[in-house]
Amino acid sequence: MKVQLQSIVVILLVMLSAASSFGQQKSYLGTPPPTGAKLYLDGSNASLQQNWTYWKGPRLAATPPLKWPEMIDPVDGKKAISSNDPAGAGGKYGAADIVTKDEFRDFEAHVEFLILKEGGNSGVYLQNRYEMQVLDGDYGLHGMAAVINETLPTKQVYTGIGTWNAYDIHFTAAKFSGGKLAEKAKVTLYFNGVKVHDQVSIQQVWGGPNSGIDGGNDGGKGITDTPGGLKLQAEGHDVLYRNIWIKPLN
Numbered sequence: 001m002k003v004q005l006q007s008i009v010v011i012l013l014v015m016l017s018a019a020s021s022f023g024q025q026k027s028y029l030g031t032p033p034p035t036g037a038k039l040y041l042d043g044s045n046a047s048l049q050q051n052w053t054y055w056k057g058p059r060l061a062a063t064p065p066l067k068w069p070e071m072i073d074p075v076d077g078k079k080a081i082s083s084n085d086p087a088g089a090g091g092k093y094g095a096a097d098i099v100t101k102d103e104f105r106d107f108e109a110h111v112e113f114l115i116l117k118e119g120g121n122s123g124v125y126l127q128n129r130y131e132m133q134v135l136d137g138d139y140g141l142h143g144m145a146a147v148i149n150e151t152l153p154t155k156q157v158y159t160g161i162g163t164w165n166a167y168d169i170h171f172t173a174a175k176f177s178g179g180k181l182a183e184k185a186k187v188t189l190y191f192n193g194v195k196v197h198d199q200v201s202i203q204q205v206w207g208g209p210n211s212g213i214d215g216g217n218d219g220g221k222g223i224t225d226t227p228g229g230l231k232l233q234a235e236g237h238d239v240l241y242r243n244i245w246i247k248p249l250n
């Protein structure tokens with residue numbers, strides 16, 4: 001019996017170790033999709049057109065097919081997709097934002113991005129609601145890796161323009177009971193392999209109805225029990241994306 005109990009304990013420890021390995025990878029660039037994950041963007045136009053669509057928000061000005069251009073990665077010569085859709089020129093977020101065709105509640109995601117020029121601006125939206133900021137040259141509540149307007153990253157680990165960076169995201173959707181909000185959404189974020197947010201509660205959607213799902217509900221505080229895709233923001237800047245994968249969680 002003692003041997004059996006020891007064996008069970010060892011198995012449980014191995015399972016717990018595997019379950020809690022998120023964000024512990026030493027190499028954050030080029031991280032392949034784990035078991036159960038799907039690669040949504042490999043840097044090619046083919047993967048863009050297959051897995052993404054324009055978000056049909058109130059400010060949508062772009063028309064299919066997606067016009068986020070495929071570019072040559074300046075670092076290693078591979079393919080990458082730029083957020084510089086012509087319809088988003090002048091910072092008109094919501095005019096040409098793209099979102100995955102698949103929608104999610106709880107998930108893990110990996111997003112690699114490169115900002116080509118000073119001041120480059122985009123954003124990664126969790127569940128097409130909550131923005132994790134992508135912005136060169138700013139550390140603040142509206143700056144790089146912030147849970148926008150709410151929570152600062154605990155460390156500054158951005159590597160600068162012309163270099164690849166990576167977000168590893170663990171997202172837990174808001175929970176509801178009897179049709180009412182019982183628990184707010186939470187996010188853990190590893191930025192370039194460094195934990196900068198740890199189970200941070202997200203209070204609301206910012207930016208109004210042009211920003212994402214529920215942005216127009218009660219000033220962004222009226223969160224609904226609706227799944228959403230991973231969204232990337234177009235604001236007229238060359239922010240390149242590649243190697244984006246998502247793993248739904250039960």
